[in-house]
Amino acid sequence: MPQTFRNDDSVLRARVQKVVEERRALGLEGLVGGLETVLVTVESERLESAAADFLNTTGYKFETALSYGPDRACVLTHPGSADFLFRTRTSGPKPFADEPLGPKSTHLPGTRVEAMVFLCRDLRRYVDIQKKRGVRFLSDDIIRSDSWLFIQTAPSAYSALSFGFVQWLGEPRRHVSNLSPKADWTLPKPDAPHLKNIGVFDHASVRVRAKDRDDAIVEFLELTGYEFSMAVYVDNLNSITNVARLANEPYAMVITSGLGEAAAGQEGPTEMFIKNYGRRIHHLAFRTERIEDTFAGLKAQGMEFLLELVGSKEEGLKQTFSRPSKETLIVNEYIHRYEGFDGFFTKSNVTLLTEATAKQ
Known part of the structure; x- marks a missing residue:
């Protein structure tokens, strides 16, 4: 089938301008802040191994273990960065149960980056406004504990990603509460010098269908x-x-799509990823100092990569992609931005990284 449409930035930017105007008119401006937590759901038997894999490939450290009724979780932290909360979902509703998987993800049906959770300064007001707009949430009302207020959207029809909103009651980033009490287990942080070079969470990239690109953004x-x-x-x-x-x-949201509907065999790596894995977060990116040494250290410990380091000081940044984690299916990106670089990506690096995803 020939390509029947092509995404057009002029159309998108007109819609974006309307969003900005509507946010102000509705009183949403300033209610939502930066990213607080990344919620990663894993298979019940893989919680410890998935969290250990994350600790072994990032600069994050184990903070605390939690219980959510019969389900278990743990919080991994890094100074100045969003927290990561790994948890199981063995009970209650499974919001992604109906989301189609691909042949390379069917063996881990309960594993995905489930939600990006953002700070909200007045959650009651926010929810009231968004419900009037027709936004659907996983719970009828805000979930209240003695440490936080929380609500999470139903999975997006466009990105298959959920978004959470938290208002802390007292101490910020206090995940322990009467609804999520502390559990008695821990995981060690590997003492590898190259892991100390891996810093804050920089961005996540979700893969969406070409036709859903504008709606997802x-x-x-x-x-x-x-x-x-x-x-x-x-x-x-x-x-x-x-x-x-x-x-x-520090956190940016990256949404990657196809240009438009493509003929069979001409889909490109982005759309092939969706065919193979389903709609989901493709990679998590971490700012990395001494990236050459870090890359060598990760290789020495057995990590495999989709490509060598790409970019240079002259271009402004240097990056690479790992192979997908066997525990979570997530690719890690390691990225170093050189001093004075005022962009976010370069086209040459994006091209090479996109091309490398075909190797998955």
Whole structure:
């Protein structure tokens, strides 16, 4: 089938401008802040091994273990960065049960980056506004503990990603509560020098269908205070990498899609990823110092990569992709931005990284 449409930034930017105006008119501006927590759901028998794999490949450390009724969780932290909460879902509703998987993800049906959780300064007001807009949440009302207020959207029809919103009651980032008491287990942090070079969580990239690209971006902007920043087109790979950012916050949301409907066999790596794994987060990126030494150290400990380091000081940044984790299916990106680089990506690096995903 020939390509019947092509995504167009002029159309997207017109919609983005309307979102910004509507956020102000509705009183949403300033209600939602930066990323607080990344919720990663894993198979019940793999919680410890998935968290250990994350500790072994990032600069994060084990903070605490939690119980959610019969389910278990643990919080992994890094100074100045969003927390990661790994948890199981053996009881209660499973919000992603109906989301189609691919042949390379069916063996881990309960594993995915489930939700990005953002700070909210007045959750009651936020929920009231969003419900009037028609936003669907997983719970009828805000979940209240003695440490936090929390609510989570139903999975997006466009990105198959959920978004959470938390208001802390007292101490920020206190995950322990009467609804999530502390559990008595821990995991060690590997004492590897190269892991100390891996810093804060920089961005996540979700893969969406070409036809859902604009809707996925607009939806994210409607739910948060983020702004659309840039789009990098890689025509020969039928791919667009789109970036949304929030001023003075380290985390950016990346939404990657195809250019448009493509003929069979011409889908490109982005759409092939969706066929193989289903719609989901493809990679998590971490800022990395001494990236050459870190890359060598990760290789020495047995980590495999989709490509060598790409980029240079002259181009402004250097990056690489790991192979997907056997525990979570997630690719790790390690990225170093050189001093003075004022962009977010370069087209040359995006092209090489996109091309490398075909090796998955």
